[in-house]
Amino acid sequence: MNSQTRQLSNHAPQNSQLVEQEEKRTDLGFGTKLTDSKIRLVNQDGSFNLVRQHGSLWDRLNVYNRLITMSWVQFFSWLLVAYLFTNTLFAGVYMLTDPSTLVGIADEKLNGPFWKCFFFSSQTLTTVGYGHISPNSFLTSSIAAFESMIGLLAFALATGLLYGRFSRPLARIRFSKRSVFAPYLDVNAWMFRIINTRPNQLINLEITATLTRLEPKGDGTLTRKYYPLNFERSKVSFFPANWTLVHPITEKSPLYGSTPEELEQADSEILISFQALDDTFVQSVHTRFSYRYDEILWGHKFRPMFDGDQQTRLDLDKLDETEEAELN
Amino acid sequence: MNSQTRQLSNHAPQNSQLVEQEEKRTDLGFGTKLTDSKIRLVNQDGSFNLVRQHGSLWDRLNVYNRLITMSWVQFFSWLLVAYLFTNTLFAGVYMLTDPSTLVGIADEKLNGPFWKCFFFSSQTLTTVGYGHISPNSFLTSSIAAFESMIGLLAFALATGLLYGRFSRPLARIRFSKRSVFAPYLDVNAWMFRIINTRPNQLINLEITATLTRLEPKGDGTLTRKYYPLNFERSKVSFFPANWTLVHPITEKSPLYGSTPEELEQADSEILISFQALDDTFVQSVHTRFSYRYDEILWGHKFRPMFDGDQQTRLDLDKLDETEEAELN
Amino acid sequence: MNSQTRQLSNHAPQNSQLVEQEEKRTDLGFGTKLTDSKIRLVNQDGSFNLVRQHGSLWDRLNVYNRLITMSWVQFFSWLLVAYLFTNTLFAGVYMLTDPSTLVGIADEKLNGPFWKCFFFSSQTLTTVGYGHISPNSFLTSSIAAFESMIGLLAFALATGLLYGRFSRPLARIRFSKRSVFAPYLDVNAWMFRIINTRPNQLINLEITATLTRLEPKGDGTLTRKYYPLNFERSKVSFFPANWTLVHPITEKSPLYGSTPEELEQADSEILISFQALDDTFVQSVHTRFSYRYDEILWGHKFRPMFDGDQQTRLDLDKLDETEEAELN
Amino acid sequence: MNSQTRQLSNHAPQNSQLVEQEEKRTDLGFGTKLTDSKIRLVNQDGSFNLVRQHGSLWDRLNVYNRLITMSWVQFFSWLLVAYLFTNTLFAGVYMLTDPSTLVGIADEKLNGPFWKCFFFSSQTLTTVGYGHISPNSFLTSSIAAFESMIGLLAFALATGLLYGRFSRPLARIRFSKRSVFAPYLDVNAWMFRIINTRPNQLINLEITATLTRLEPKGDGTLTRKYYPLNFERSKVSFFPANWTLVHPITEKSPLYGSTPEELEQADSEILISFQALDDTFVQSVHTRFSYRYDEILWGHKFRPMFDGDQQTRLDLDKLDETEEAELN
Structure with missing residues (x-):
């Protein structure tokens, strides 16, 4: 950094007509350089034509906003997918430990041990807990205790999302x-x-x-x-x-x-x-x-x-x- | 489109007294044409006397706003109706599959298989799940897993609606x-x-x-x-x-x-x-x-x-x- | 109504100095007539010294505002009271129908049939539904189906109130x-x-x-x-x-x-x-x-x-x- | 208080240039006395460099704000800790009364009576209530009735916090x-x-x-x-x-x-x-x-x-x- 750049404004004019002109210019935030005639500034749905690169994954996913603004059909489909996915995941975990420690009903009644685990998972996740299948070992009891907490939090989340979707101010x-x-x-x-x-x-x-x-x-x-x-x-x-x-x-x-x-x-x-x-x-x-x-x-x-x-x-x-x- | 309409404003006056007068006129948004003396503009409850035609069904139903603004008696009646209707629906589904796969209690204790299915449905929907009736087949287990998810979402919805009703800013x-x-x-x-x-x-x-x-x-x-x-x-x-x-x-x-x-x-x-x-x-x-x-x-x-x-x-x-x- | 009162303003002055003076007067909304020196206008907690008579009971009870603004100790005490009261009420209803149709555990284990009904009620209201007590008749099943719905709505209400209390903007x-x-x-x-x-x-x-x-x-x-x-x-x-x-x-x-x-x-x-x-x-x-x-x-x-x-x-x-x- | 201080402003000038100067001074709320060059006024995360002493414990803990503003990992860790802590606490209470009144499963299946109490507590708190462990005495039934209420309120709280975290207006x-x-x-x-x-x-x-x-x-x-x-x-x-x-x-x-x-x-x-x-x-x-x-x-x-x-x-x-x- 030389002495010339360190001393600010010494050679600059005291007043600038260019600055005054620039200050009077109207600008909505798009600037003056968007001159490509193929691109409209605002789409009729209110969005902008701009691609953003290199944001963080989380910011780009923007999960909350998407869940709030997607259509109801999409929203409920995602909820159903998440429910089935979580149950499948936990069913897999119960299979890996020992499905025979989930007792109370014969496996063959429910098309084999995997589905017994799956339905036990769903009954735990939703806290319906009939008890006709129940965990009979320390390990499966622990997993079930964790799963039921996850279940309640997940539905707490769904409650919040549903309310957010309903209460969102939306001018039609x-x-x-x-x-x-x-x-x-x-x-x-x-x-x-x-x-x-x-x-x-x-x-x-x-x-x-x-x-x-x-x-x-x-x-x-x-x-x-x-x-x-x-x-x-x-x-x-x-x-x-x-x-x-x-x-x-x-x-x-x-x-x-x-x-x-x-x-x-x-x-x-x-x-x-x-x-x-x-x-x-x-x-x-x-x-x-x-x-x-x-x-x-x-x-x-x-x-x-x-x-x-x-x-x-x-x-x-x-x-x-x-x-x-x-x-x- | 002829050349006359394409060239805008060439023959129009540069300034217009009519425009200036119109700009000074006060208007709340009702316009000047509502001259029917039988109609008041604003009712004493704040609503307007206007019939709207051909909106989309969803916009006309306006479910959320109605559920938020109806009286408490109406609101709870609708909740009760929805609860009974959903239970009846699922009871019908269980009847169609095979009520004998809901095991644990004799049908006659609960006035026959339909009511057994109905009460099982209510215990599933509310996630109370006593387990004295429980699904003993793959199909009824699947339906019950779906119903308990629906139940939690429905009560999540009710939570949101209740909060919306309470927290709505309302000047009495x-x-x-x-x-x-x-x-x-x-x-x-x-x-x-x-x-x-x-x-x-x-x-x-x-x-x-x-x-x-x-x-x-x-x-x-x-x-x-x-x-x-x-x-x-x-x-x-x-x-x-x-x-x-x-x-x-x-x-x-x-x-x-x-x-x-x-x-x-x-x-x-x-x-x-x-x-x-x-x-x-x-x-x-x-x-x-x-x-x-x-x-x-x-x-x-x-x-x-x-x-x-x-x-x-x-x-x-x-x-x-x-x-x-x-x-x- | 005589002709004198029907013709408005004819004899009144066209301009009034009294009106102009009145328009310039500062007033926060208390008016000029509160001259009792024993009464302060605003208490240091921000409330006013005014007794209101003959409002509707609901407006005077003002349940929501009270539940939102009362202390946390009071709030949780009221919740506990409401929980015990509701369980006692439903226990009474089960007693009136037939406590022997709540089966699965001997009455004497729980200090007699009333307490069996009480605990069954609490397990239904909270949807915990262990199932070691379960309704074994059409009537008690119906009441339980109703109670579990009430329970979920009550806790939906509590969820809303808790969130309302937390999210209330409060300058300390x-x-x-x-x-x-x-x-x-x-x-x-x-x-x-x-x-x-x-x-x-x-x-x-x-x-x-x-x-x-x-x-x-x-x-x-x-x-x-x-x-x-x-x-x-x-x-x-x-x-x-x-x-x-x-x-x-x-x-x-x-x-x-x-x-x-x-x-x-x-x-x-x-x-x-x-x-x-x-x-x-x-x-x-x-x-x-x-x-x-x-x-x-x-x-x-x-x-x-x-x-x-x-x-x-x-x-x-x-x-x-x-x-x-x-x-x- | 002598007569001199009681008569206000008599010897004071009618207009004060110092007051006028002071009124024109720009101040954001930091005052003029923060002259320590080691301290910046606003950190780049928007917080201030100020230590506050002697506030009430509750105000200093500021639980709600912390739970809303902490990271998601911290938030879920605290929820898990609270869940484990509460279950341990209630497991202790059941141990102190009589673990043998929680019936339905052999203690040794779940690594002894403490863990039976712990899992029973978790099934009660989340209202999953399988019923393969159930309270068989007045005292444990009472504690379980209380715990299930606490559980529902706790998850109501979590629902509110989750929604608060999501809906918080946050400019990134x-x-x-x-x-x-x-x-x-x-x-x-x-x-x-x-x-x-x-x-x-x-x-x-x-x-x-x-x-x-x-x-x-x-x-x-x-x-x-x-x-x-x-x-x-x-x-x-x-x-x-x-x-x-x-x-x-x-x-x-x-x-x-x-x-x-x-x-x-x-x-x-x-x-x-x-x-x-x-x-x-x-x-x-x-x-x-x-x-x-x-x-x-x-x-x-x-x-x-x-x-x-x-x-x-x-x-x-x-x-x-x-x-x-x-x-x-």
Whole structure:
């Protein structure tokens, strides 16, 4: 380390316009370098397109999160597999010690000694303990004492996982498959709409949207830029029916004057962040979504979701229905 | 898609007064189109008058939320029904295989083989496993091994549900049945009051109210409008006794100069949103309420809730008591 | 209802100075009418002095909150009582049906049929089910099937309660028994100090204090007034050791120029509200406290809590230690 | 107490410049007196260097927090120890009463009466209750009835602890081992970077940093001062990859013009506070970290963490990689 690097900032300017510019730049956390047009930033299920290497095995397995977020069918299948595996394992251990010390029932009744050990294991693991098979030696008694403890802990774990799955705050918000550029009052607007697919109430909803597109820097290389899109109304207290989000295209909008070709060329994507409060458990719920340039319909508008004249019958199947409408 | 719709906003005005007006409009999320005077927006239990169609079966059943929010009597009845149903089901399965392989007790002692199977099932499901009935074949042992796993998971589920029911943040706020227009200082005020029916403490309370009424648009059709109502005090730190909310009717109030007839004609409703922090678990609690025009008493005031002269004896039964009072 | 009361606000002034004054008044939720000098507003354990009448029995019992907040000794005693009571109840039911249908062990071994029924009940309720006593009739089998379900639900309940007790966010903040008026820089200050008695970390701490005192109104009757007291520092990020809260007595302070006699005459009380984030579970914790006029030492200052010269040995027992100090 | 101390503030100045200065001082809660250069304020695991004396035994043991925060190996070891200990204890009690009243199996099969008692205890505690050993007297039946209740409560406790361990919001943020002074745009900057080692998403991230250093007071004694360090960007919405925090060294920075020698002499330490929202359970996560003067590399910059040209392959092992870079 020479003296030049040790004395910090002596030759540096006192103020820097570049730093000020950089501080004003909007960034959601993706940075400016993701310029590969084949990759969308946010998938429609809210995940990111990123491969992570060399994390610890445990972190990569991420067992708890997977068990919480997998489907119910997968979850119960894994529980069943774990139950059968553990019983097979302990049955093997009893076989290795001495199956004849598990007494009380003739082996042939249960298709031989292995299955006797297996069923004894299952009766121990679940603590059902009928006692028609029972351990008759010090060694098998010890193993059974250990197994019954393991069994209780395993079901304690299952209890926690089941509760975690149930109580997890989960907004079942459905976004319309496409967003539209539609006429709106005396201008045009970019719109999409959402519904809550579950009957429980969401309150204090808030949505933000950010347009991201590639722009050439001075040297011709592409850099990714981010622009917030303001909605006519980005917060509501209640969410009884559907909610159409409206970004009016006025001079202030970064979308002002754009064409479909421009949006495609710039690999445009609109990132959406949703949050609300679930009323049942008063928990925050968060959701991400995104519309790419090819998920925007030009000169279309949404059809009403209410059933005919009735203002209080909401038809959830009509979420994605649009019709052509001439832009202003 | 013709070239006109593809070029966005070129002929649109650069700024729009209509957009600006729309952006300033208050809206809680109900929109402007609910103009049917037979329907109130918020019921007094906080629910909305909306029928939802075509959701997925699972979302419509909404099992978890129902099990959490139903009454305790209903909840335990459902548990008992599920228990009896599961035992009957497994008893049927044991009957189909071979009830004679469940050995240890004479069938006639328990009113025949079906009930032997039923009680064996219950002893397996709850893992009580006395062993005076025990499975004596490979098939019944397998079924019993599966049933005991199901049993443990089911009671794990019940544990989670019970905890969910208990730990759910629930404000037992009672609103006075009617609100009043009462004299207040040298003006009048719209008032209602609330109590906490439970002895646990609520802190950091906050209440907002919104007047909604139908107003004719330029073309004579009705549109729903929303106006915030300011309280003299809308936040308090502690809630030891009752709390009377006071909206003074001064020139700034949207209620200034109104008559009962006007409120009725405009299908007026005042929507109330309450939030606080439960002190025991430091959880947020939220409640909705509403007063319609016909739930407002004109020229009445609330009677004190304290018992005689004693400033520290609060009589919860006096919440709704009012008396006539001449308006200013 | 006459026409006079129906036309609202017509004769009322358009603006009201009284309303504006009232809106500016500070109030924590206690109101202005608690003027009984025998009653303090907030007890030092954070509770309020208020008797509530006529609530529903269930709300008054408030079983869940009591089970969560009672001491561990009380909690386990109640569990034991409930266990013995339930077993006695079911033993009675088995006695009423026919104890001779519980077979497998001679009555005299267990001090007669009642105790045989009692122990059978306990083995059923806990699902231990040894089987050396077993139900040998339809009726006792049915009761046992029901009891084992009850047993599992009861222990599910106990699991939930135990977890609720453990996971409840609880700040074990200890406030110094007395607060002091001490010299501070070139003025005086009102001070108190707090420690966290548990080794787990609290972060993002925030404290507010409000002076409340009785003041005569124009007509000579007493009314309760509230004044916020500003601390030199009311928020800190970390709380590694003790924290001394300092309210400097400058001209801006509502305590400026007061004497002990004045504070006593005005029934003065300083209400304190504390909140922080527990680092282990990232839960909010809240605490209330109060110092009355007779819990303030005049001309005293706190002694350091560190052990001799060592800046990193905090002696929790020194929290309340003060010494005389001449005021500026 | 003389009359001088009773009359508060009479001779004190009405306004105090010292008080105003003190109010403007930044303090995280460590105070000004920690001037021992051997002690860092925050360890890199987020803990503080403070010994606490004389707390209550229960508070010092802090059983719940320890059981929640210890490693899984330690946790399961403690459970096993507790299980063996409890069984040994109850085995002792059964030995003291009369082991011959536990009937059903010959003592010699299980290595003598003690082990018979031990295994009977384990079958009772876990409620497995085979029944091949069963209590044949009033006294042993009573003890067994008590033990099975204890067993269920103990496993209820274990259930709660397991769930608490799993559901605890825990940010597995890894900070780069060293921070750097690197060239940045046309100035220099102090930088460090972080990754999320787990695949679950963090959203709404926020980081603050505070420089603390010793400075001489007027009388030559050292006092600890705190200065906030502003990042070019201290909040992001998403955290898909790594995040490099950049504090530009312009005139406004408290680090402007410093040298390594100065930082060392002043015992400088930069304290970092991180918070975010875990997306799976929508829980807040908080982390503390700190870099001391000797954990800052001068004239180094971070190497990219992406794998070659691929913008979407993040190599977590490259977090700490830096290379020399000449400062501006």
